[in-house]
Amino acid sequence: VRIEGDPENTATGGHVCLKGIGYAWRADAPDRLLHPLRRNAAGSFERVSWDAALSDIAGRLDRARAAHGPESVLYYEASGSHGALGRLAMAFWHQFGGCTLTYGDLCWPAGLEATRLTYGDNRHNHPRHTVDSRFILLWGHNPAETNVHQMRLILEAQERGARVAVIDPRSTDTTDAADLHLQPRPGTDAALALGLAHLIVRAGLHDRAFLEAYGSGVDRYLARLEDYPVDRVSEITGIPASQIEALAFGYARTKPALLIAGFGLQRTHHAGQTVRAVALLPALTGNIGVAGGGWQYANLASHVLADPPLPPEPAGVRRAIPVSRLGPGLLDLAAPPLRAAWVEKGNPASQNPRSADVREALGRLDLLVVVDQFLTSTARLAHYVLPAKTLFEEEDVCTAYWHPYIQLRTKILESPGEVKTETEIWRLLAGRMGFDTRYFPATQAAARDVLAGMLGPGGRERLEELEARPVDPSGRGDIAFLDEAASVAQESEDAAARRPLRFPTPSGRIEFASEEAAAAWGVDTVPSYDPLPEGHASPLSARYPLQLLSCKTRDRIHSQFGNLEPVREVERPHGLDMHPDDAKARGLEEGDVAAVWNDRGRIELRVRLDAGLRPGVVHILEGRCHAGDPDVNVLTDAGVTDMNFGATFYECLVEVDRKKAEGGGRGAGNSGSRR
8 A cells, every 4th residue: 555645635735644654554564453362261362263253242242231231331432543434333332222431532622612612613714724824823732743734834834924933831843943932831821821812902902893793701801811910920831921922912913813722732620711711812813714814723624424323322321431531430330330341443551541540440341342453552451352444444434623624535455364344343243142233334335325324415426526536515615704605895994894704602703701611511601720730839749740741743643553663763762851950850861761650650761851841841752552661641640621521631740750679560661550
């Protein structure tokens, strides 16, 4: 398989990132799973036939249901390759009588909800308009590593004269390209956003006409800003007042200005309120509804697929736990206790918070089935591992979260060995359980019928259209919230009147104060800053004075691709990034083996000195869970965000010292314990 960029793709410009190329390497990887595996009495895996595996799995699931009820079985799925056919799994579990599920998301949910509460919808301008910006503010976002296609557009805008500012406690390839770099204490972003707004309003740089035309609750918001003078914000964030002023005035005086927020911004307890505070800056300055301006967090314009046909949901069977609390939640489940689990499209044993708890909970089960392409951290714990297809081996429809296109992923390879698609696995297992198998298409033609139905009226015609090119199904145009149907008063001198916008909020306006936020989530109607329960100012910081971030890398998608030799050749060694002052205070030097620990666990890594890192902050790349690699999520807590049930990965205090002789624990380089 060879992957090449499409030069006609207006989002990527025909470029391909390492992660994209990595999908081809995964398909041919020498360690790819090609046959079902069963754990034997000695604890090792042995090859087994599909018939034997599915027959035994069906029997065990049936016995667990009979003895303890359907809720004694967990169904856990993550995102996989975002294919639409993945939703068919629930046709099995509805017929099973229900099961225990998870809710929330590890990735971006608080930011999605905050954006929806503010603007009514999660969409933004087409990426191509990035080059039209004159000022680009990247807040907690590192596109040089996490969205290289976006970074290309940012650099093009910069070449055209745009200024670029970055807010990030770390120094990265993105900050190296910036004209201004602010390094706040992690978790203080809401204070910084409100402080910037305070300066903008005090200087009269806010867009009064825009606020009058499109704002709701503006007076309450402006009153809140009085609590955030620059001196107080400087004290909270640790950023010099002069830098805060430079950013506020640079952003507000330059039009159009684009604010792009990263997902890391919302990985603390106060995530939703933080994102609301940041998301209001483009509205305050009138940068909504214009090319080159706007608020970019996520673009769900392509998320238009309906659910597939499913059996009726069983009545009265609803047990679910927050996905961020998977480990503690599973350990605490009772009445009935959890006896079995099915895991697919994810690797929770390393990727979920408090991963030692996750591994302990999964290790207690009578049955753990994992569907995957490789022997991941989770698969190594399983009783059965079933080999899954790659995205090249099944036709499917997928959506996006940056550009607006829905795409048809055509089948170009036959599955090797005995690999099966998830749809086929569910169909075969359903047959052994005596369930109706018609919900699971047995042929590509039948799968097309399902996909056409999910695409809605005209679905077959849309599939034919997708065969030729990706399609923007929203019909909303390139500029988010522009009311295409409204007449434009071209004769008006009022910029707001010449730019008719629509916002699907309760007020029909941008909500600077949200009654819905208060009613749904119990937060203040107006965004505010609150210190983190586990932050730099919390009592716990006396014992654990360092704030740990576990960020992404350009080389992998979480724990995927790390087993591939081409990726391992270019990926930097696993390590602990520390500011030289923090290392010196602990008697540590470059290359020393250090213990990173808190009351949840302990891991050991080699020190890498990084003078560009904010003092008081340490960093470990997430997703490094190859055999023997320390797992950073031993340290992270299973907190839940203030909105939409997200994870609090970036609210994590630790201490670092030289490796102690005793070491050890559960897993190489890892140890963990419950509080």
